[in-house]
Amino acid sequence: MQKALHHQARRWGRAIFVASLFLAGGHAASAQSLTTLRVSTIPTFDNAAFEVAVAKGLFEAEGLKIDTTPTVGGAAGIPALVAGQLQAASSNIVTIILAASQNLRPVIVAAGDTTGDAPPDLAGLIAKKGASFKTGKDLEGKTIAVNARNNIIWLYAREWVEKTGGDPSKINFVEVPFPQMVDAVQNDRVDTAMLVEPFLSAAVKASIIDVVSWPYSAVQKRIPVAQFVMTKAYVDANPDIVGRFTRGYDRGVDWAAANSGSPEFAKIVSDFTKVPADRLKDSAMPVFVKKMELSGVEAVAALMKKHGLLKTDVDMKAMIHPSVLK
Amino acid sequence: MSEAAQHSATLGPAAAASASRGMRPAMISKVAGWLLVLALLVAWEASARLGLVKSQSWPPFTGVLRAVWDGMLTGELLGVLLSTMLRMLKGFLIGSAIGVVLGLLIATVPLLRRFLSIVIEAVRPLPIPAIVPPLILFLGIDDGLKVTVVALAVTFPVLINTIGGVDNIDGTLLQTARTFRKTRLETMTSIILPSALPTILAGMRISLGLAFVTTIVAEMIAGSAGVGYFIMVTQYGMRPDQMYAAVICLAALGYGLNWAFVSIERRLVGWDQRQDD
Structure with a gap:
């Protein structure tokens, strides 16, 4: 928090500083101020489109200041989200479905990434x-x-x-x-x-x-891999912020698709994953998506049930925000 | 009187070690110790250079040294090391303070001892990695969590040693204090605390190592700062040289911390001895 405030104060001056204090309480933003969102991320390729959106200022263009806290493995993401320490978290589809089955009510607000159609894949x-x-x-x-x-x-x-x-x-x-x-x-x-x-x-x-x-x-083709989730309570209370987050992410997806081979993309990915930029050329990248297929998620849940990972039925539609559902 | 004599007798060997006659064998074994370190590093270098270890993630030691140098030049490695140290010191100081104060209270108030002993013995053996995820719910994933976890790990050895140190104070000393009609506070500050100090410091030394390990483990599990996170992310980023650079720095830091603490301990206990004399 302190770091985030420091950055903001430096960049946007006192006015924004005061606004962000105001917004930290969960109030909706006025048009020209920045809302700070704390987002737990995972330093893997799955988050490349998100990191692009951060690095290229695509969230800022939507009035969002993103304060990321990466965690390797992402174990801290959902618990910290549920505890209200974060506003959004990157997590994988299996964990999200499990969280939903435990009534933690996660809502997917950015479709994240999927595997491809044919090998070599992820x-x-x-x-x-x-x-x-x-x-x-x-x-x-x-x-x-x-x-x-x-x-x-x-x-x-x-x-x-x-x-x-x-x-x-x-x-x-x-x-x-x-x-x-x-x-x-x-x-x-x-x-x-x-x-x-x-x-x-x-x-x-x-x-x-x-x-x-x-x-x-x-x-399975095009398996949904990792997505960004918020809690249902937060989504219900802040529809405007959710919309801006999704738009910012989606513009990151567009940028990543248009610049996938560029040195700038390689640098962004290398900066947050620490993977040397020259290694990225040989590496398969996930497919970054703006919409999720319900059937894809249902297929994952079916497998989880079959292999004893999931005991109850989960309402997949409630788990995915309408704006990211295909 | 007999207590003072006993005390200086237990300190005897330490005093003898610093005498000039004892210096030579100590010096030789110290040099031999460093030679062993050197031999291990040469073995590391050779195993990587000659391909004796079949691994893509086993860089030669010289490569790791270069990564240390680069990491210090860019400030990245220095930054994560400092942030870890700061977090660790905070937790260490808080945990030690709690351990000493609580330990003195428990040792001197029998009712409190009976009341708290079950909780203490139940919480003490809990492994830190197991309690981090539930603690995230209450403390988040930032410094608050890590400092708390470190303080928790530090508290128990200090607490147990403080209690032990007070328990082992010779009854004669306390009786003397009573004879001179010292107040409770005076007895605490002039007799109990100084007499228990060597034991307390020994507990703190154990805790220092624990604090170091716990900080890094907590950083590995949650959050985005410090050496723990750096080690994880460089490992997953296929930068084993940078990862081992951090590990080497940790080894050096751990050695340095222990050395620094021992020096402080010697000074404090030395002062304690002069007081007795």
């Missing part, structure tokens, strides 16, 4: 060079590394196993953080790992691993 199942297994059936009795159990990677790895003739219950899923997955595979700690960018393309480029399959694409 995550691949990797193995040691020359490994013989190609299907889930081949992997029975073996070990698959996932970054965390009960999340999107785990879910699609399990479904891929089933889809390719294997029984997920006969496979040992172990947790290995993404940065250590290649080492774990190379040193025979695990048989395979479901690895994401930018680690995947770096390992492929160094030709130290094989990609066995692309579980995301094999199971």
Whole structure:
């Protein structure tokens, strides 16, 4: 808060400073003042369009001052959001659906990103060079590394196993953080790992691993990955701010689409992820979207139910703000 | 009298160590200690250069040193280290103060001891990473959370040592105080606190290490500042050299902090000894 105020005071002077104090109480903004939103982010490619909107002043153009607090893994996002410490949080679709099932009432206000239509996409199942297994059936009795159990990677790895003739219950899923997955595979700690960018393309480029399959694409096209959520209470009380946030984000999506190969885009992404800019060229980027397909989210929820991650029915329509629903 | 004699006897070896005759073997083992550090660093460099470790994220030590240098030049690494230190010191001071005050109270008021002991013994073993997520609900994800968590971790060793230090004060001293009709406050400041000080300081030294670790763990779990976050983000950004640069700086800082604390401790306990004499 102090940092945010300091920035504002420097940039906008006393008038805005006073206005932001006023707005910190949750009041709606008048047309020319800036509303400060505290947003929890995750320093991965999923947030690239959002970071573009911040860096290019697209939120400011909407009268929003964005104060980001990145958290690796995003574990702090939803609890802090529910506690009212934040106004918006970046989170992944599985976590959001789980939060909705626990009646925390998250509302998706920016559609975030999705996987693509065809491989290479955002995550691949990797193995040691020359490994013989190609299907889930081949992997029975073996070990698959996932970054965390009960999340999107785990879910699609399990479904891929089933889809390719294997029984997920006969496979040992172990947790290995993404940065250590290649080492774990190379040193025979695990048989395979479901690895994401930018680690995947770096390992492929160094030709130290094989990609066995692309579980995301094999199971479902255009999977919704990560979105921005607010609480229902905040959305109901601040319809104007929500609209401006969504517009700012959407303009970030447009800019990212138009400038995806530009050095400026690479610099923005590199600045917030710390991934060297030259690595980005080889890396697959998510598809940034302005609208969500209800069917895509329902498909994720169905998988969660099937694999025992979700016990209750969740009203998907209530979870997605009408303005971001296709 | 016998108490004073006993006290100086326990301090005897320390005094002997600083005498010139004891210096030589101490010096030799110190040099050997640094040689071991050097040998480990050479092994690190060799394992990375010769490809003995099959990993993309195992940079040579010299590469890490370069990252330390670059990080200091740009100010980024220095900035995150300072912010971590500041957070840690805040938590350490708050936790130590609570530990000492509460410890003195518990040690001298039996009713309070019986009342609080269950809560203390129940909260004490809780691992910090387990209590961070629920604490986010009350304290947010900023400094308030981290400083609280650090203070919590620091409090218990100081508290336990303070109680222990007071419990072990020789009864004769307290009886003497009573004979001279010292007030409760005078007894506390002139007898109890000085006598328990070495034990309290030992607890604080344990807590200093804990404070260091806890700050970084809290930064890794929540929030966007400090070395903890820096280590996570450089790891996920495929910059192992920068990550190990932060780790190396932490090792140096941890060593420095302990050294600084030991020097302060020696001075304080030395003063305490002169008082006794």
